[in-house]
Amino acid sequence: MALFDLFSKKPKDHRLPFVVDIHSHLLPGLDDGVKSMEEATFILKLFQKMGYKKVITTPHVSREHYPNTQEKIVNTLHEVREYLAGEQIDIKIEAAAEYFLDEVLMEQITGHEKLMTFDDNYLLFETSFINKPAFLEEAVFNMNANGYQPVLAHPERYYYLQADPELTQRLRDMNVHFQLNLLSLFGFYSREVRKFAQMLLKSEKADFIGSDCHSAHHANEIFKNLNAKNLKLLKSWEFIKNSLLSL
Numbered sequence: 584m585a586l587f588d589l590f591s592k593k594p595k596d597h598r599l600p601f602v603v604d605i606h607s608h609l610l611p612g613l614d615d616g617v618k619s620m621e622e623a624t625f626i627l628k629l630f631q632k633m634g635y636k637k638v639i640t641t642p643h644v645s646r647e648h649y650p651n652t653q654e655k656i657v658n659t660l661h662e663v664r665e666y667l668a669g670e671q672i673d674i675k676i677e678a679a680a681e682y683f684l685d686e687v688l689m690e691q692i693t694g695h696e697k698l699m700t701f702d703d704n705y706l707l708f709e710t711s712f713i714n715k716p717a718f719l720e721e722a723v724f725n726m727n728a729n730g731y732q733p734v735l736a737h738p739e740r741y742y743y744l745q746a747d748p749e750l751t752q753r754l755r756d757m758n759v760h761f762q763l764n765l766l767s768l769f770g771f772y773s774r775e776v777r778k779f780a781q782m783l784l785k786s787e788k789a790d791f792i793g794s795d796c797h798s799a800h801h802a803n804e805i806f807k808n809l810n811a812k813n814l815k816l817l818k819s820w821e822f823i824k825n826s827l828l829s830l
């Protein structure tokens with residue numbers, strides 16, 4: 584054994600126990616996510632080190648701030664794929680959307696407009712962080728009635744849910760899947776968010792874990808928290824369904 588080997592540490596393992604991410608903002612110019620192709624590339628290279636093999640990126644879609652159309656999302660996805668062709672990245676990149684629950688989304692669901700979903704018609708949606716939307720249950724009912732599988736993005740970040748265990752259970756009873764953010768588990772947003780995320784995991788009220796990565800900063804924060812302790816915890820949550828998603 585060379586002297587160098589005696590002192591060199593084993594490379595750290597940063598690989599997640601699943602290989603598909605279902606929530607991120609990696610299409611430049613569409614929302615408050617990455618600012619450039621270079622930033623998207625940097626993130627995907629780091630994602631590769633985390634073990635990801637497929638990324639379903641999900642630009643915000645909302646009437647007020649991000650009126651992104653499917654066409655615009657698909658066109659930008661193609662531009663990103665073209666840009667990445669010259670890079671050493673072995674990750675499949677696809678697109679869906681993170682729909683803000685507003686009247687436009689309600690009309691699209693009831694009007695049978697095709698929405699951008701992933702896998703088995705999973706529909707990723709978000710709401711206001713502060714107030715419960717008056718039509719939340721009605722919207723979930725309509726999603727289910729129209730063949731969608733609702734996935735609530737980062738439930739742990741909504742104040743109205745943190746304060747309402749009954750509503751949390753009601754949504755679960757209505758087949759709402761919960762997607763937790765990796766960064767919530769690491770205490771990135773706040774202590775309250777972390778606590779609620781831990782509570783949801785303890786009671787197995789979680790289905791997916793997403794990066795919700797908006798920037799190189801987010802990616803770096805995730806990467807640096809993938810230590811042995813956190814990876815062991817992530818592996819222990821066998822009810823998390825990321826591993827069941829198609830590659």
Ligand SMILES: [Fe+2]
Binds near residue numbers: 606608681795
């Ligand atoms: Fe998001």
